[in-house]
Amino acid sequence: MSIINYIEKYRKMNRTLFTTPSHSQGEFISPDSIRLLGKKFFQCDYSELEGFDNLSDPKGIIKETLDNAAKIYEAKSTFFLTNGSTSGIIAAMLAILNKGDKVLIARNCHKSVYNALVLTGAVPVWIMPEYNPEWGIFESINYNNLAQILDNNKDIKALFITNPSYEGAMTDINRISYICKRYKIKLIVDEAHGALWNFHRALGIPAITIGADITVQSLHKTAGALNPCALLHIEKNSTVNPDDIQNALNLISTTSPSYPLLVNMESSIYYLFSNKGKSKIIELVKNIDRFIRSMKNTANVQVYSQNNDITKILLKVVNMSGFELSNILFDKYGIEDELANEKSVLFLTGLGTTKNKLKKLEKAIIEICKNNIRLFPDDDKNNSFVPIEPTVRYSPSQVWNKESQQIKLKDSLSRVCMEVIADYPPGIPLLMPGEVIKQEHIDYLSSSRENIKVLA
C-alpha cells in the first residue's frame, strides 16, 4: 500500500493518539501558522505508529514505495532524503570513504561537500573545472586532466562530480564513469538540479543509468516538490552496499522524519512517472524553448546554450553586467532571479514555471533592451572573478575545532583559512578551512569583507 493510501486509511480509523507530534494532527496549531499554512499539512503529520513505517529501517509502506521508486529510476536502491541533497551528499561520502581516504572533487561543488569532508575525515584532492569567463561560470572538468590526476594519485578512492552545474553546464558522465571504472574508483554524482532527467532524457542523461555508483537529486529544485525533498540512488551494478547508505543516513538524520514530506516525495515520483507527469515536463520544455527562441531573436540578448540543461536559463544583455540586469529586473519589474554574476543572470525553472511567468520575463527583457535602461553604475565590473586553484595545507577535518583568530584580510597572505567562504547561491567554495590564503583571494574578497578567520 502507498504511504498516501495508508494515511487516508489510518485517518478513517479515528484512533485516539497519545504520541508525538504534539499538535495531534492539527488539534492545536499556533494561530499564525494556521492562518498561513492551513490545517491539511498538520493532519498528515504522524510518527511511526502502528502500520506506519520507519524511515531509518523501512520494512512496510515506505519500503514498498522505495522499491517502486528504485524500479522507476532503474536503481539498485533508492532512498528518501528529508533533509535535502545535502544529507544525500554527506551520506554518500560517509558510506564510501574512511578517515584519511583521498577523494577527488570537482571544485564547483556545493558547500555540503565540506560538511562531508569534516564528518568523513577524508582528504580532498581538487580538480578545477574549466572556467568560462564569457559567462562567469564553471563548466566541465577536463577529461585528460582527470586521467592525469588519477595516474598521479593511485590511492584516490572516489570521484565527486556536480552535474549539471548550478548554472546548467554539463559534464559527460558516460566518459567519466568509463574512466572511473578503468581506475577502479567509485563515482558520486551530485545531480541535485537534474531531478527531471529520468523523465525527459532530452534535458540530460541521468547518471544512475550510465554507471555512477551514487546519484543524489533534489526533487524540490526542478521537480515541483517541497523544500528540501530529495532522493539518493545506488546504481544497479554498483558494489556500494545499501546498508552502508542507510547507516550513514541514520547517523545524520532525525528519528522523526516528516510524513508530509514523504507523502510529497511519493506523489511527486508517481506523478513524474505518469503520462500526465510526462506531458507536464514536455509542456515546460516547450515553454522554455519558446522563451529561448524569443530571446535569441532579441537584439543585444545572449542565451547560454552550450550543451546545457535548459531548465536553467542563463542569459546576458550586451553592455550590462549581470548584477545590473538583475537589479533592474527586481526594482522595475518585481522579477527575482536565482543568481547574478558579473556577466550573466540565472533563472531557474521547474514544474511550477508557467508560460505566463516566462512571458513576463520575456517582456521585461525585451523592454530593457529596447530602452537600454541603465539605472545602476557598473561598479560590480571591478570585482572580477578569476578561478583560484586551492592549496590544501590541512584537510577540513584536521582543522575542525582548532583554535582560530580573526585578522585583517589584507594581512592574511599565506595563512590557513578557517572559514568556508562561498557565496550562496551557488554555494561553491572559494576557500575552505585548511586551505592557504593567496593574494588572488585577498584581491577578490577585498571589496566584500575586511576580516577573515585564520588558524591561530
Ligand SMILES: Cc1ncc(COP(=O)(O)O)c(C=O)c1O
Ligand atoms: C549543486 C547543488 N548540490 C547540492 C545542493 C544542496 O541541495 P539541497 O538544498 O537539496 O540540500 C545544492 C543547493 O543549492 C546545489 O546547488
